[in-house]
Amino acid sequence: MNKRVLIVEDNPQNMKLLLMTLRPHGYDLLQAVDGEQALEVAIKSNPDLIIMDIQIPKMDGLEVTRRLRQMPAFNQVPIVAVTAYAMKGDREKVIRAGCDAYLPKPINTRQLPGLISGMLKPKPNTNGDGDGR
Ligand code: MN
Numbered sequence: 001m002n003k004r005v006l007i008v009e010d011n012p013q014n015m016k017l018l019l020m021t022l023r024p025h026g027y028d029l030l031q032a033v034d035g036e037q038a039l040e041v042a043i044k045s046n047p048d049l050i051i052m053d054i055q056i057p058k059m060d061g062l063e064v065t066r067r068l069r070q071m072p073a074f075n076q077v078p079i080v081a082v083t084a085y086a087m088k089g090d091r092e093k094v095i096r097a098g099c100d101a102y103l104p105k106p107i108n109t110r111q112l113p114g115l116i117s118g119m120l121k122p123k124p125n126t127n128g129d130g131d132g133r
Contacts, residue, residue, distance in 0.1 A: 002027055003028070004029075007029060007030065008032045010056045011049070014107070015035060027133065029093040035059025036058045039067060039068070042068060048077045050077060050078070052099065054072070054083040054094065061082075062081075065094075078100045082104075090104075098130065
């Protein structure tokens with residue numbers, strides 16, 4: 001079964017770029033354009049990974065991440081933060097909110113697929129047995 005990736009991004013151009021970058025890799029891609037929709041879609045469709053723009057309407061990506069992390073179902077789901085404000089301190093802020101990785105904009109479309117596939121690999125210290133290895 002394809003891995004499900006939820007892309008949270010309010011800018012249509014960036015959304016298009018992310019979709020075009022990830023589509024060839026065989027993921028089921030879900031979309032959300034603001035913080036409330038991000039929560040809704042995440043809860044409804046249980047993505048395997050979330051790409052989270054931080055600057056989004058209604059509720060910012062940090063708050064969405066904090067709320068997701070409070071739910072048992074979203075304890076372990078990798079969340080990759082994306083932000084245009086590549087300022088010192090940003091990384092600490094997104095990690096503290098519960099994100100696993102941080103990508104500054106503009107998005108490096110060559111680097112992204114490898115990062116995503118790496119984060120979707122089962123962690124060695126989990127005791128799940130789902131992939132048959
Ligand atoms: Mn944005």
